[in-house]
Amino acid sequence: MKANHSESTILVADDSEGTRELLVDLLREEDFQVISVEDGELALQAIQSGNIDLALLDVMMPRRTGFSVCKEAKDSAETRLIPVVLVTGLDSKEDRIRGIESGADDFLTKPVHKEELLARVRSLLRLKLYTDELEHAETVLFSLALSIEAKDPYTEGHCERLSRYSVALGGLLGLSEDQLQALRRGGIVHDIGKVAVPENILQKSGPLTREERKIMEQHTVIGERICSPLKSFHGVLPIIRHHHEKLDGSGYPDGLKGDEIPLAARILTTVDIFDALTTDRSYRKGSSQDEAFRLMWEEVQRGWLDGALVKEFEALRKHEQGKGFSGSCR
Numbered sequence: 001m002k003a004n005h006s007e008s009t010i011l012v013a014d015d016s017e018g019t020r021e022l023l024v025d026l027l028r029e030e031d032f033q034v035i036s037v038e039d040g041e042l043a044l045q046a047i048q049s050g051n052i053d054l055a056l057l058d059v060m061m062p063r064r065t066g067f068s069v070c071k072e073a074k075d076s077a078e079t080r081l082i083p084v085v086l087v088t089g090l091d092s093k094e095d096r097i098r099g100i101e102s103g104a105d106d107f108l109t110k111p112v113h114k115e116e117l118l119a120r121v122r123s124l125l126r127l128k129l130y131t132d133e134l135e136h137a138e139t140v141l142f143s144l145a146l147s148i149e150a151k152d153p154y155t156e157g158h159c160e161r162l163s164r165y166s167v168a169l170g171g172l173l174g175l176s177e178d179q180l181q182a183l184r185r186g187g188i189v190h191d192i193g194k195v196a197v198p199e200n201i202l203q204k205s206g207p208l209t210r211e212e213r214k215i216m217e218q219h220t221v222i223g224e225r226i227c228s229p230l231k232s233f234h235g236v237l238p239i240i241r242h243h244h245e246k247l248d249g250s251g252y253p254d255g256l257k258g259d260e261i262p263l264a265a266r267i268l269t270t271v272d273i274f275d276a277l278t279t280d281r282s283y284r285k286g287s288s289q290d291e292a293f294r295l296m297w298e299e300v301q302r303g304w305l306d307g308a309l310v311k312e313f314e315a316l317r318k319h320e321q322g323k324g325f326s327g328s329c330r
Contacts, residue, residue, distance in 0.1 A: 008125055009033040009051055013043035013069070014058035014087065019110070023056060023087075026114050027121070040064025047073050052082055054124055056108070059088040059095070067102045074103030077181075083124035087112065138185070141227060145192045158275060163187025165271035169313050170264070179264060182235030186268055189236065190243050193223025205281075217252045220244055238262040243269050248303035270309045273299070274317075289317060 010032050012023045017038070024034045035052070037043050041063040047055055055073070057066035066086050073079040086099045089110040099107060106120050149159050166183040175183070194202055197219055201212045208216060223240040227233045242265035245251035247258055261269075277292035287295065293314050300307040 007033075008053045009035060010121065011043060011046050011052045011055040011057075012036045013038075013040065013046075013056065013061060013066070015039060015061045016058070019058070019087075019112075023112065023117070026112075026117060030118060032121075038062075040066065040069045044069045044072060047079050047082060048076075050078070053128060054083045054085070054121060056085050056087050056121075059086055059099070067098055070099070070102040070104050081128070083128055085120060085124070138230065138232070141192060141230075142188050144195060145189045148191060148194050158279065159188045159191075161187075161275050162190065162268060162271055165275070165313075166264075166268050168316060169267050169271060169309070172312055172316055173263075173267075175264075178235060182239060183264055183267060185233065185236045186239035186243075186264065187271075189223065189227060189233075190240055190268060190272070191219060191223065192226055192240070193219035193221065195226075196222045217244070220253050235264070239264050239268050241265075243272060245269070246304040247306060250304070266306045266309055270296075270305060270313050273305065274313065289321075293317075 010027055012020055012027070012034055013036075014020045014023070015038050020036050020038065024036050027034050035046055037046055038061075040057075040061040043055065043057055043061070043066075044064060046052055047069070055069075057069055059066040061069075066088070070084045070086065073082060073084060080103070083105045084103065085106045085108055086102075086104045087108045087110065088095065088099075096107065105124055108117060108120065145159060149156070163184050164187070166187045167180050170180050170183045197216055201208065201215055204212070220241050220243070224237050227240060228237060239262070241253065242256060242261055245254065245256045245261045245265065247261070249255045249257040251261075273296060274292055277295055278286045278289060280286045293310070296305060296310050296314075297307075299305040300310055
């Protein structure tokens with residue numbers, strides 16, 4: 001919950017004016033901010049505005065039912081974390097199941113009782129507070145990762161590109177939404193452990209010494225440790241730790257081989273190498289896309305890269321070029 005009730009905004013959506021007025025009065029007595037609408041389409045627009053902390057939706061409304069509004073809100077990454085309570089005069093098991101399948105967080109049965117309404121609202125707003133704090137922690141991690149990237153002018157946009165390329169390749173492979181979310185986050189924070197690497201090593205233009213390389217290789221383990229307190233990053237941790245592994249076991253930090261390396265980490269490795277090859281560095285110009293894939297196939301032959309993923313990513317890039325998408329990563 002926000003610092004006080006007056007900072008929490010609740011949406012009341014019901015086509016019955018009497019029910020709307022009752023709910024609005026009960027909530028405003030407790031100092032909540034309330035937005036009131038009379039149909040499902042207006043309810044969805046209010047939710048999508050980004051100003052709603054919790055939605056109370058009547059099930060049977062004009063234009064869109066509460067089920068429809070709830071499902072669309074829960075299907076969107078921007079609004080899925082907003083708690084939704086379905087308010088209904090229907091009390092059948094089938095309607096409850098339909099509401100659960102739509103993603104509803106709770107139910108209220110008409111006629112609504114004040115104590116029950118307020119108890120459910122307060123409980124869900126407390127849960128939303130924890131969610132908001134989690135999102136804030138993710139934002140801090142993303143900001144930290146991008147600040148590391150900003151130290152090197154030659155890596156500008158690298159994290160965003162890796163996030164986008166990884167999700168595109170993962171989508172082509174039919175990965176689940178949770179796996180794609182992990183790739184989206186992993187693209188941004190995969191190198192966050194470099195915050196512990198001295199800048200003289202991080203920005204060195206020549207080859208690293210053995211001792212410097214040992215320090216650099218610790219960034220995967222440190223990055224995993226930084227992100228591990230966040231339960232929502234459970235699927236991201238293997239990406240952070242293992243995106244420098246190689247199929248023949250010569251990578252780091254654990255020397256994993258073949259399918260021992262998580263698929264998401266292999267995906268990030270593939271797009272990471274492509275981006276590194278096609279981006280200018282202080283000591284060389286970036287390669288063309290064709291040259292980059294030629295070099296990547298050489299790494300496949302050495303047993304370092306997953307040839308199946310290189311093949312799929314090369315096809316994806318050429319398809320995007322064919323649609324007019326710029327092939328340059330610079």
